[in-house]
Amino acid sequence: MTSATITGFRLPPAPDAPRLLAGWYATGRPASLSDHLRHYGPSPVSRTIGTRAAMPLPDALETAGLTGRGGAGFPTARKLRTVADGRRRAVVVVNAMESEPASRKDEFLLAVAPHLVLGGAVLAALAVGADTVHVCLPRTRSAQYQQLSAALAERRRARVDAVRLRLHGLPHTYVSSESTSLVRWLDGGPARPRGGPPRIEERGIDRRPTLLHNAETLAHVALVARYGPAWFRQAGTTEEPGTALLTVSGAVGVPGVLEVPLGTPLTTVLDLAGGPTEPLQAVLTGGFAGAWLGAARLHTPLSRRDLAPLGASPGAGVLVALPHSACGLAETARILAYLAAHSARQCGPCHFGLPAVAADFAALAAGRADRVLLDRLRRRTALLPDRGACRHPDGAARLAASALDAFADDVTRHLDDGACPAAHRPPRLAVPPATPPETWR
Structure with missing residues (x-):
């Protein structure tokens, strides 16, 4: 299976130090469970978080500075702690809906490294005391549904998980990936936002505390648990550490999914995607709910801190290059x-x-x-x-x-x-x- 069959894009050349996509660049094929274990070793559930000192997962994530990669950028550790402090048994949800039409990053990540995402979800479940992980996909992606079903079957046969993992196919609309939409659907209702309090971290599925993260965030959780906060902070900026997956499309030479350190200038990201194929007038950042930035602002670093004054953000991890020849x-x-x-x-x-x-x-x-x-x-x-x-x-x-x-x-x-x-x-x-x-x- 090639990247083109997974995403409709070609994958650009490997960055200097890929993390989430390291296994894919090393083998050029989607990782089976045996591939995953060979590359990353067993889950760190029964051993130390990181390589130097024991540290609970929420503390490790806080020290790492990991924030959600689904769009809002909320601190991951804060969500975990809120859910863990709930009075009822928690639930974990993997949001792999990716309803943003310009994004393919989560779809690609799940296709090439499904066990990195699923392993991160299991670690999060154990950290908050959950007994079930719900994996939510759009039902229109039947091939990926079958692939993930096979991955879950691999994990069951190998008995690597201490919690139950369940796969669901949901209606694919723009707002069906909103957190309360998923909770509402899993509770038997329509996949529409619920709106208003309480937050799902306090009362979500079946009125239980619910931890919901997108696929990329949970893959980062798995890596922080294995290699520790200091390793995670070796990429990115001091305020916004780590790498992020981006779907780059439009007038670039090699449209595709890239993994780049946060803080990378937008012009550098475009160059990694083969460079502009025509003179550019603007770039759409963040996706359909994002913002246009004119060509004069393309030296801006890809970070919330630098994009916020321009009314933009990394959002769903999308960059679309618009040439002067377009309106x-x-x-x-x-x-x-x-x-x-x-x-x-x-x-x-x-x-x-x-x-x-x-x-x-x-x-x-x-x-x-x-x-x-x-x-x-x-x-x-x-x-x-x-x-x-x-x-x-x-x-x-x-x-x-x-x-x-x-x-x-x-x-x-x-x-x-x-x-x-x-x-x-x-x-x-x-x-x-x-x-x-x-x-x-």
């Missing part, structure tokens, strides 16, 4: 239409606000807008954040606002002269059809 407004309009169609329709900002913003942006991209519409679009965009039952409207608003800033010259031209020629060219971003989900169950 950023038209590309953004298509993304906003998709986000509006995939809202949960449970609150006003999703049910009314997102379609209104998407319609206004489509008019701007098509050259059918005036200053009144632009003012209305800015006003509507500013009203969306912090008002929804989940963070879905916030991401759409961030994307729209960043596009109006990054493509400000195009906005003026579209208002004064109508749509630019690039707006009528074939799309450059792979955006799924803007059709509402067929089912939430």
Whole structure:
């Protein structure tokens, strides 16, 4: 099996010191359980965390500075401690839904190193006192479902796990990967965000404390448990240590999944992906709920600290390079239409606000807008954040606002002269059809 059959991308050349993808670069094939044990050794459950001194897993993760790689960047150790302190037996969930259309990192990681992810989930379960790990995949990925089923069967035959692992196939919508969506579905409801307190760490599945992490985060947990916090901190920055997986696409020579240290300049990441194939006008950071950064900002390091002042973040680990030959407004309009169609329709900002913003942006991209519409679009965009039952409207608003800033010259031209020629060219971003989900169950 090659990377192309797994992700639709080619894998760029190996970085200097791959971590999560080390086994893949060493063998060029997905790791079986025997491959995994040969490369990493047995699980550190019964021995010391790290190589120098005994340390409980939450303490090791706190010292390592590991944060979630699913988008929010929440401290991993803090989640573990909250769940472990609950009064009822905990539950662990592996979020492998990866509903972000521009991302393939978790899908790729699970395809080539499934036992690194599953082993990290088991370690987390033991640390919080859980007896069950739920692994959640989109049911549309039937091949990966079969592959993970085989991996779980390997683990059962080898008796390597002290907890039960269960695999689930869920509806694949944009918001079905939201943490409360997974909890709600596993409790027998629709895969829609629940919204509001309590947090799932306090009351999640079956009202039990629930630890939910995405696949990449749990793979990092497995490595910290084996090699210790000091090893983890050898990559990245002091404030944001470690590596991260990125899906790099668009106008680059080798689109694919990369593992890079946090703090790597965006230009370096693009060069690792084969470099730009055309002059770039912007890069989409973080995914469809992320932000556009103009070409002048591409020397910014890939870190939350450096991207935050620009209204951006690493988000779901996505970089999409947009060339000058494309229309950023038209590309953004298509993304906003998709986000509006995939809202949960449970609150006003999703049910009314997102379609209104998407319609206004489509008019701007098509050259059918005036200053009144632009003012209305800015006003509507500013009203969306912090008002929804989940963070879905916030991401759409961030994307729209960043596009109006990054493509400000195009906005003026579209208002004064109508749509630019690039707006009528074939799309450059792979955006799924803007059709509402067929089912939430």
